Amino acid sequence: MRKIPGLNDLRVFEAAGRLQNFRLAGQELSLTHSAVSHRIRSLEEQLGLELFERQNGVRLTDAGRELHAAVTLSLDQLGTAIDRIGQHHRSPRQVVRIASLPAFAAYWLLPRLHDFYLLHPEISLQIQAGIELAELGENGVDLALRFGKGSWPNVQSNKFLDEYYYPVASPDCIARLQLGATADLLNLPLLVHANTIGAGSSWSVYFKALGLHAQQTLRSTSFDDSNLVLQAVEHGHGIAFERHSHVSARIKSGDLQRLFDSGVRSHNHYYLLSTKQGMNIPAVLCVHDWLMEQAREFSVQSAAELASIRWLGELEQDSSSGRMR
Structure with missing residues (x-):
């Protein structure tokens, strides 16, 4: 040497x-x-x-x-x-706590965490997945990703993502069912969110927008967990009317395919919530800004795909449902 x-x-x-x-x-x-x-x-x-x-x-x-x-x-x-x-x-590792709906955490947030840790190895994230309203602040979470109209008391609310719904199925399911026109959906196995106002009734909203008259005898399987709906559609058990944020990556990977050229815009959107005190903490501000940048990139990447869809209307959802998401 x-x-x-x-x-x-x-x-x-x-x-x-x-x-x-x-x-x-x-x-x-x-x-x-x-x-x-x-x-x-x-x-x-x-x-x-x-x-x-x-x-x-x-x-x-x-x-x-x-x-x-x-x-x-x-x-x-x-x-x-x-x-x-x-x-x-x-210095001890800094911990930032994030609340999110389970499906959004699993299908949108989780795939992006690897990139976050490459940029910020000094910060640990704790993800709290649930449908109930999480408390923000010193005794609760630092940031919350919620679905609604943006009106939550005593918090700062930033518009995060617009949301869209359209029918999707697995390639095997599509080949097996030999789909032709949208009217065929009335006789095919449908997957339903049973306990989510707006999402559970979205098939009927979609059918109405298409001018189709659904019967009470629709072939459907209902789930009280949106993750189960997504797993069921990936396993080929039927057709789901799903959120773009949940299925966009699966469509790009070929695990799912979008059906037809029509969909419905959501009245509710995703918001990123924080508190004034929390935003004074550098680690929380860092995670907040990273999430907002990820949302901007996702919106840009989705623009061409969404522009190719014929939007039939807007999916109205109960405000109390949005308040809990």
């Missing part, structure tokens, strides 16, 4: 070269004038170079100026690295 002069000698050389004065360098480093002179002479002997001209004071030689620039840069980089490493390992 190449022999490198000692760090103390280099620090003395940096100060002496910057100040162009051995006495002032000694005062800065709490060394005597003779100690500085001795270390500089030792460094010159190790390198076989004359670093200072010693006539009428001291002045860097050409070799000294070149070495001084390199030593200054290296010491600055080393100091920055030591500060960064020390801060990272001495």
Whole structure:
């Protein structure tokens, strides 16, 4: 390994070269004038170079100026690295708590977490998935992704994502059922959200917008968990009328396919909620801004796909339902 002069000698050389004065360098480093002179002479002997001209004071030689620039840069980089490493390992990991609807957390948020941790390894995320209204603030979560009309008391609300619904099925299911026109849906197995106002009744909204008259004898399987609907449609058990945010990635991967060229816009949208106190915490602000940027990217990426769909109307949802999401 190449022999490198000692760090103390280099620090003395940096100060002496910057100040162009051995006495002032000694005062800065709490060394005597003779100690500085001795270390500089030792460094010159190790390198076989004359670093200072010693006539009428001291002045860097050409070799000294070149070495001084390199030593200054290296010491600055080393100091920055030591500060960064020390801060990272001495400070406890920062934890940011996020509440989200289970399906949105599983199908939209979770696939993006790897990128977050690459950018921010110093922050840990705690995801609280549930349909109930989560408390924001000191005793609750730091951020909440909710679905509604944006009117929640005592919190800051930022529009996050618009939402859209359209029918989807697995490729195997589509091939097996041999779908033709939208009217065929009335006789095919449909998957329904049983306990979600708006989403559970969305098939009837879609049929009405298409001018179709659904009968009470529709072939349907209902679930009280939206994750189960998504799993059922992926397993080929029927056709679901799903949210774009839940199925967009599955459509791109080929696991699901969108049916027909029509859909329904939602009256409700996703919002990112926070508190004024929480946004004063750097880690919370960091996660908030990252989430907003992810939402913007998703909207841009979805624009072309959504523009190809014929929107029949808007899916009205109960405001109390939105208030809990």
